[in-house]
Amino acid sequence: LPAAYAQSQTNVWVEYVQLAMKYKPLNIGQGFPDFAAPKYVSDALCDVARSDNPLFQQYTRGFGHMRLVNALSKLYSPLIGREIDPQNEILVTSGAYEALFSTIMGHVDQGDEVIIIEPFFDCYEPMVLAARGIPRFIPLRKMTPTTSGIASSAEWALDTKELEGLFNSKTKAIIMNTPNNPLGKVFRKDELEIVANLCKKWNVLCISDEVYEWMVYKPNKHVRIATLPDMWERTITIGSAGKTFSVTGWKTGWAYGPAKLMHNLQMVHQNCVYVCTTPIQEAVARGFEYELPRLGQDDCYFVSLPRELETKRDYMVKFLSETGMKPIIPEGGYFIMADYSQLAKNLDLSTEKDKYKDYRFTKWMTKNVGLQGIPSTAFYSEPNKSLSEDFVRYCFIKEDGNLQKAADILLKWK
Ligand code: PMP
Numbered sequence: 001l002p003a004a005y006a007q008s009q010t011n012v013w014v015e016y017v018q019l020a021m022k023y024k025p026l027n028i029g030q031g032f033p034d035f036a037a038p039k040y041v042s043d044a045l046c047d048v049a050r051s052d053n054p055l056f057q058q059y060t061r062g063f064g065h066m067r068l069v070n071a072l073s074k075l076y077s078p079l080i081g082r083e084i085d086p087q088n089e090i091l092v093t094s095g096a097y098e099a100l101f102s103t104i105m106g107h108v109d110q111g112d113e114v115i116i117i118e119p120f121f122d123c124y125e126p127m128v129l130a131a132r133g134i135p136r137f138i139p140l141r142k143m144t145p146t147t148s149g150i151a152s153s154a155e156w157a158l159d160t161k162e163l164e165g166l167f168n169s170k171t172k173a174i175i176m177n178t179p180n181n182p183l184g185k186v187f188r189k190d191e192l193e194i195v196a197n198l199c200k201k202w203n204v205l206c207i208s209d210e211v212y213e214w215m216v217y218k219p220n221k222h223v224r225i226a227t228l229p230d231m232w233e234r235t236i237t238i239g240s241a242g243k244t245f246s247v248t249g250w251k252t253g254w255a256y257g258p259a260k261l262m263h264n265l266q267m268v269h270q271n272c273v274y275v276c277t278t279p280i281q282e283a284v285a286r287g288f289e290y291e292l293p294r295l296g297q298d299d300c301y302f303v304s305l306p307r308e309l310e311t312k313r314d315y316m317v318k319f320l321s322e323t324g325m326k327p328i329i330p331e332g333g334y335f336i337m338a339d340y341s342q343l344a345k346n347l348d349l350s351t352e353k354d355k356y357k358d359y360r361f362t363k364w365m366t367k368n369v370g371l372q373g374i375p376s377t378a379f380y381s382e383p384n385k386s387l388s389e390d391f392v393r394y395c396f397i398k399e400d401g402n403l404q405k406a407a408d409i410l411l412k413w414k
Pocket residue numbers: 031094095096097098121177180181209211239240241242243248251252253
């Protein structure tokens with residue numbers, strides 16, 4: 001295995017999906033909905049599969065099916081405040097994952113530094129290493145004391161001085177993720193401005209992973225960093241149909257940004273994936289066309305889903321607190337980080353051999369209690385994993401009945 005990949009051989013998803021298959025726990029670990037997608041989206045895919053038009057089953061345009069890039073342009077142009085060219089400023093990818101990969105591979109060269117904010121979606125680090133770049137980590141730190149009894153992700157922030165200290169002439173890019181997975185932090189505009197100003201000062205690319213853009217809970221607002229002054233020119237923004245329409249298995253995502261930067265992604269994409277699946281792209285396009293006229297209205301899925309998720313979030317915060325865990329209320333996304341240390345105080349986890357306590361705890365829980373969470377140190381670099389060993393990550397985009405079962409399992413066991 002080439003050195004660029006040899007250093008990233010473990011993967012939390014590979015390991016925990018396998019664990020779930022073996023022990024069949026109630027899975028509130030990996031982030032995917034356990035309920036159906038909106039009917040018009042799945043109907044669209046059925047219609048496409050049965051369509052008289054044979055071309056829906058054949059290759060489509062490599063950089064994105066025209067109907068989908070047109071829909072994405074219609075969606076994002078008003079949100080970004082400029083006309084986005086569907087042909088040259090949008091790339092459709094195999095999930096947001098490939099959008100991240102193409103962005104990183106298309107920009108990062110050997111020795112280039114990439115700033116990654118912890119906790120981070122785990123693939124950022126191996127992707128930067130695969131490009132032979134150097135990840136430079138900065139953790140979100142608890143900057144504000146908890147006043148209400150239960151902490152909020154808003155209390156975690158970047159230390160501006162520490163951030164400034166990371167930028168230098170070797171910095172090629174910074175990866176932003178708002179709402180953040182796994183903490184749920186939604187970056188405020190003033191926080192993004194600090195990042196934007198440093199990007200401009202040091203001529204740095206901003207990679208903005210916004211796959212949870214619609215899952216933002218009141219009173220927070222999603223701010224797209226590409227809309228800040230002079231940021232369009234240096235930002236690649238990434239989205240996901242899987243998250244947007246609750247169809248994570250469709251693995252369709254996109255990146256948008258200025259043509260000059262998008263060219264670099266296209267070069268990776270055309271030599272790797274070349275073209276994404278046609279029927280899925282056609283169905284996602286139809287899904288957007290269905291939502292576009294009712295954007296922002298109560299019946300729009302991008303409004304109704306977060307409303308439902310907010311209730312699920314609050315329920316999970318409540319039952320985790322009742323078991324003695326200390327959850328952090330997320331402002332966005334569909335995950336909750338919770339400190340389980342009180343609960344695990346008297347547990348004998350010695351049957352598990354992992355290096356980090358959260359791995360031992362989550363594996364022990366899967367095998368002995370029948371409930372699966374994700375170890376949060378998977379979202380930290382090696383030197384900073386100790387910051388997070390007391391935390392587990394749970395996912396709340398699950399049927400109410402299953403959340404209830406999770407609560408029952410935990411309360412009965414504690
Ligand atoms: N970024 C973040 C922050 C995520 O949580 C995910 C979830 N898988 C992705 C990117 C990848 O999205 P996709 O499933 O569309 O590849």
